[in-house]
Amino acid sequence: xxxxxxxxxxxxxxxxxxxxxxxxxxxxxxxxLMSFERGECICNTGDVLEYFYFNVAGKLKVYTLxxxxxxxxxxxxxxxxxxxxVEFMSGYRIKCNVDSLNESHLIGIKVDDIHKHAGNDPVFLxxxxxxxxxxxxxxxxxxxxxxxxxLEKRFASYIISISSEESNSKDINEIKTTSxxxxxxxxxxxxxxxNRVIRELxxxxxxxKKNGSISVVDYxxxxxxxxxxxxx
Amino acid sequence: xxxxxxxxxxxxxxxxxxxxxxxxxxxxxxxxLMSFERGECICNTGDVLEYFYFNVAGKLKVYTLxxxxxxxxxxxxxxxxxxxxVEFMSGYRIKCNVDSLNESHLIGIKVDDIHKHAGNDPVFLxxxxxxxxxxxxxxxxxxxxxxxxxLEKRFASYIISISSEESNSKDINEIKTTSxxxxxxxxxxxxxxxNRVIRELxxxxxxxKKNGSISVVDYxxxxxxxxxxxxx
DNA sequence: ACAAAATTGGGACATATGTCCTATTCCTGT
DNA sequence: ACAGGAATAGGACATATGTCCCAATTTTGT
Numbered sequence: 001x002x003x004x005x006x007x008x009x010x011x012x013x014x015x016x017x018x019x020x021x022x023x024x025x026x027x028x029x030x031x032x033l034m035s036f037e038r039g040e041c042i043c044n045t046g047d048v049l050e051y052f053y054f055n056v057a058g059k060l061k062v063y064t065l066x067x068x069x070x071x072x073x074x075x076x077x078x079x080x081x082x083x084x085x086v087e088f089m090s091g092y093r094i095k096c097n098v099d100s101l102n103e104s105h106l107i108g109i110k111v112d113d114i115h116k117h118a119g120n121d122p123v124f125l126x127x128x129x130x131x132x133x134x135x136x137x138x139x140x141x142x143x144x145x146x147x148x149x150x151l152e153k154r155f156a157s158y159i160i161s162i163s164s165e166e167s168n169s170k171d172i173n174e175i176k177t178t179s180x181x182x183x184x185x186x187x188x189x190x191x192x193x194x195n196r197v198i199r200e201l202x203x204x205x206x207x208x209k210k211n212g213s214i215s216v217v218d219y220x221x222x223x224x225x226x227x228x229x230x231x232x
Numbered sequence: 233x234x235x236x237x238x239x240x241x242x243x244x245x246x247x248x249x250x251x252x253x254x255x256x257x258x259x260x261x262x263x264x265l266m267s268f269e270r271g272e273c274i275c276n277t278g279d280v281l282e283y284f285y286f287n288v289a290g291k292l293k294v295y296t297l298x299x300x301x302x303x304x305x306x307x308x309x310x311x312x313x314x315x316x317x318v319e320f321m322s323g324y325r326i327k328c329n330v331d332s333l334n335e336s337h338l339i340g341i342k343v344d345d346i347h348k349h350a351g352n353d354p355v356f357l358x359x360x361x362x363x364x365x366x367x368x369x370x371x372x373x374x375x376x377x378x379x380x381x382x383l384e385k386r387f388a389s390y391i392i393s394i395s396s397e398e399s400n401s402k403d404i405n406e407i408k409t410t411s412x413x414x415x416x417x418x419x420x421x422x423x424x425x426x427n428r429v430i431r432e433l434x435x436x437x438x439x440x441k442k443n444g445s446i447s448v449v450d451y452x453x454x455x456x457x458x459x460x461x462x463x464x
Numbered sequence: 465a466c467a468a469a470a471t472t473g474g475g476a477c478a479t480a481t482g483t484c485c486t487a488t489t490c491c492t493g494t
Numbered sequence: 495a496c497a498g499g500a501a502t503a504g505g506a507c508a509t510a511t512g513t514c515c516c517a518a519t520t521t522t523g524t
Contacts (some may be wrong), residue, residue: 064376072376088363089358095369125357126321132364133318137327139368143375144296144304147420150480179501188379193481195503212490212502382510410471425511427473444472444520 004033013056017080021058022127023118030113036100047094051108053083060106063186064096073186076161085128104199156225245288249312254359255350262345268332279326283340285315290336296328296454305418308393317360383421384429403440
């Protein structure tokens, strides 16, 4: 994490996402702009929540880690999304891991400051509730999908989600970053099976594997496979 | 649904669950006590939210219904829990189905009244946020579990969840109500497979099936199977 | 009461996924 | 450069689950 002391950039993001409309008070004094690099971890299961975050640039990966070491992808976060909404009221420990997929910018507000200056602000609380409602809705949806669809579909969806919309034919290098093993855990399957499925997709000419990095050959076919299922 | 015009009972529930502590204003005038019978549906996917509910007695079953007709159990609700928290701020349509498993009592407040009298009440909003946070946490958890565990475990957990804690050895007649087919859908599996798994448990002497109703023979073994996984 | 419809039980087989294992390749510290 | 450990690729087999199908039983409408 690097702190960005750029008042203009902070103001730009606040304007871009109308952050001030979520508070009655001016919260600028309590906001810090931070940058996380690709692959960097933003928070971990078990941590005490220190900052309430607005994700204003970059894509984040949210996943759980279970006792037995297994983990599962919960969602991807794109701007504007918030981190800490689940925990900041209850005081519970953080319940998932969040990693930055590319360089991302977050605006952090210390939990104490949120409590002191926005804890009784109905505008802010309403915003948080709408957000939580949205998350609950999407996760309910993906729960069903996860259980009801095959790994092939989930993989297709995963790839589409992590590849930026623009760079359709570009190599998906993010996958190289996360190892195949890690990717298997994220998708809630075994390394062996993920390997098998990717191999099958390669045989069908939909993707290719070359020294560990995966390239999408037939983006349309992949999208077709994923169907409606999207992790975002 | 039957309306219960029993001021004393309403007051009892309010006291029992300290409902007035969730509001700054006295909300009694806007509360209606209602009763739903076993198997009765409380709300459906696609409905417009009319009431914000507190579940004060009885157990509710919350599940999704997907486009292709498949559905999946999301959670069971016991008192004190709330319904409508996901939708009341966003104005979105209801996102799941809720059925009453036994006779249940709910205190309903019209959404308009909630907005008018509690929409800016930080005490109430804080309460809702804590609740949403809790739900998001538990569903994240069960998402992982659903994906990572076998139907046998999920079935065990399901049975334990719907059988009241007291009546360990009693027939679980709720299962007779919901047909095997419905139960299979709830658990996100096929009828055939559910049947197979129940048969296996019957062979092991853990449950018995007699004209469609399931009885638990070895409650401890079932609990052992379910492990930590509980749908509540 | 009886025929039609729904529910249940289960065989046979296909597919999805997991476990175990073994080479091979790639990276990394020294 | 080299040894050792991680990451990759995939064979062989077991298990979980799905699909299709049909017979037996129960429920239901008339």
